Amino acid sequence: MGDEEKSNNEAMDVNTLRSKLDLLNSEKEKWFARKEELKQKIADLIRDVRAVKVKNDQLTSTIKELKEKRDAQNSEVKKLIEQIKTVNLKKGKQIDSQDPRALYRNIEQLQMRIETGAISFEEEKRIMKQIKGVKKLLEGAKAEAEVGKEASDISKKIDIEKKKAEEFHSKMNEAARENKDAYKEFTRLSKEINRVKKEQEDAFENFIKFKQQFSELNKDFKDEVKKTGDVKKEVRRKKERNAKVKKEMDHKKLEEKKEKIEEKIKSKKVLTTEDLIAFQGEDN
Numbered sequence: 001m002g003d004e005e006k007s008n009n010e011a012m013d014v015n016t017l018r019s020k021l022d023l024l025n026s027e028k029e030k031w032f033a034r035k036e037e038l039k040q041k042i043a044d045l046i047r048d049v050r051a052v053k054v055k056n057d058q059l060t061s062t063i064k065e066l067k068e069k070r071d072a073q074n075s076e077v078k079k080l081i082e083q084i085k086t087v088n089l090k091k092g093k094q095i096d097s098q099d100p101r102a103l104y105r106n107i108e109q110l111q112m113r114i115e116t117g118a119i120s121f122e123e124e125k126r127i128m129k130q131i132k133g134v135k136k137l138l139e140g141a142k143a144e145a146e147v148g149k150e151a152s153d154i155s156k157k158i159d160i161e162k163k164k165a166e167e168f169h170s171k172m173n174e175a176a177r178e179n180k181d182a183y184k185e186f187t188r189l190s191k192e193i194n195r196v197k198k199e200q201e202d203a204f205e206n207f208i209k210f211k212q213q214f215s216e217l218n219k220d221f222k223d224e225v226k227k228t229g230d231v232k233k234e235v236r237r238k239k240e241r242n243a244k245v246k247k248e249m250d251h252k253k254l255e256e257k258k259e260k261i262e263e264k265i266k267s268k269k270v271l272t273t274e275d276l277i278a279f280q281g282e283d284n
Contacts, residue, residue: 073165
């Protein structure tokens with residue numbers, strides 16, 4: 001194989017290696033870009049999961065606070081129920097409870113009989129005794145009314161406290177539902193982070209694989225380029241040497257012809273066209 005043919009083959013090898021290098025570099029850069037893309041995606045997911053965690057913690061705190069308030073209201077309701085039981089026991093001790101207004105009218109009527117009627121002393125004593133009895137009933141009725149009012153007031157308080165407890169319970173359930181949804185989202189995002197991390201690891205492994213292949217082939221490429229350059233230099237040097245040798249040989253031939261022509265001139269022989277061309281070549 002000639003040097004020039006060898007040089008051409010070396011150049012073909014370099015071009016082949018360059019094409020392979022371009023392909024490897026393209027794959028390497030593709031996987032690097034994918035790795036960076038997934039890295040950013042993980043950062044975004046971590047930001048989202050942290051936001052969900054903050055919301056989850058806030059809801060947990062809210063649920064705890066609402067539960068404490070609900071329990072406090074329920075405790076107050078229990079206390080009021082005990083109070084109304086005690087009041088109802090007092091209420092049950094009142095015998096023959098009557099309407100205070102009717103008792104007032106009865107007393108007024110009896111007093112009117114004393115003031116306007118012509119009655120005997122014995123009759124007056126009897127009416128006064130009757131008035132005294134009605135007044136006693138009136139005191140009992142008043143006490144019963146007070147107990148009833150107290151029971152009614154406590155019952156209203158119980159309703160108010162129950163309503164507050166129910167409101168706190170409703171808010172607590174709503175917060176618990178939100179917290180459950182937030183926890184589901186937290187779990188989903190955590191799983192997604194793990195999945196994307198695995199994908200990023202695969203992308204990184206591919207990047208490293210193609211990077212190593214690129215580095216190894218790039219070394220071969222540089223060696224081949226150097227080798228090709230050395231061959232080209234050698235071919236050029238050889239051409240220069242051959243040209244120099246040829247020039248020296250041509251010069252020697254011309255010198256020999258010149259000597260022959262000079263001999264012809266001395267011998268007064270006729271110069272041929274070839275002799276003249278030889279002289280012209282020497283001058284050039």
